[in-house]
Amino acid sequence: MTRPLRLIVFDVDGTLVDSQADIIAAMSYAFGAVGMPVPPQNDILAIVGLSLDVAMARLAPDRDAVTRAEMVAAYKNAYADLRAQSDVADSSPFYPHARATLDRLSETPENILGVATGKSRRGLDALLSGHGLSGFFTTEQVADHHPSKPHPSMLQAAMQETGTTPENAVMIGDTAFDMQMARAAGMRAIGVSWGYHPPEAMGEADHLVHDFRDLPGVLDNLWGSD
Structure with missing residues (x-):
């Protein structure tokens, strides 16, 4: 199926x-x-x-x-x-194993990758271009066009653009704002421990990961690997 x-x-x-x-x-x-x-x-x-x-x-x-x-x-x-x-x-390096994990996730046909960020369009474009990721993400939501996190507007737009539903969507972030935004959009949330908010601030996360390499397995468990 x-x-x-x-x-x-x-x-x-x-x-x-x-x-x-x-x-x-x-x-x-x-x-x-x-x-x-x-x-x-x-x-x-x-x-x-x-x-x-x-x-x-x-x-x-x-x-x-x-x-x-x-x-x-x-x-x-x-x-x-x-x-x-x-x-x-140099100024905005990837966290360890981030790029390899993105590539791995993109190889699964059912996966649609996106970003939702407080950056401006200009800032995100510069970052993605510098890392060779222009065009990599199917949906890119930026601060220019939405209320600030934790308002769910970014995630609602991402789902609308990609034809996905909340039960088949997840937000991955390092702050309480990301977790709250996901909840407001009816999506599940995965927190990461290496970012700018302490892990204890992400109590609304379904899962907390400490290594990027663990993320594909967490996602498989979230949705089922079959």
């Missing part, structure tokens, strides 16, 4: 690639641009995955919307400058 199509959606920063150095540097520039002290590193990493406007509101709640908009623009410009100065493989 033919198996149904299965949508596997990945978060990007903190899940597929480790881009924290550029994120922290760009956020430091954004705060410096408006004369504010830079938040602690843990506070910055805690908002990774949110859309920038929501992230800035959390990090600078006492600043008005105009100032936060200036900070968002400064962040985007700084991030783009950083990307232009270094190779993507």
Whole structure:
């Protein structure tokens, strides 16, 4: 019997690639641009995955919307400058075994791979191009066109684009926002322990993986390997 199509959606920063150095540097520039002290590193990493406007509101709640908009623009410009100065493989390297696992999952005909990220379209395009992944993912959901995580809009759009249903879809991410987004979309969720939120923050995950190489087996168990 033919198996149904299965949508596997990945978060990007903190899940597929480790881009924290550029994120922290760009956020430091954004705060410096408006004369504010830079938040602690843990506070910055805690908002990774949110859309920038929501992230800035959390990090600078006492600043008005105009100032936060200036900070968002400064962040985007700084991030783009950083990307232009270094190779993507150096500034946002894959986590161990991430690329090989993506290739392995893509070899299964029923699997449809996608991403749902707080990055902008420009930022995601630069990252995928730098890693040789342009066109690799069937569906790519970015912050430009959706409310911030954990709103389910990104995952709802991914399912609509690919003709899949919640019972045959899963979200894989490193933050509580990813897990909450999956739940809001009616999908299952797999958390990874190597990202920016501590494992204990992902209590809504169906499974927690500690090594990318374990992911195919977890997915087989989730849906059944037959």
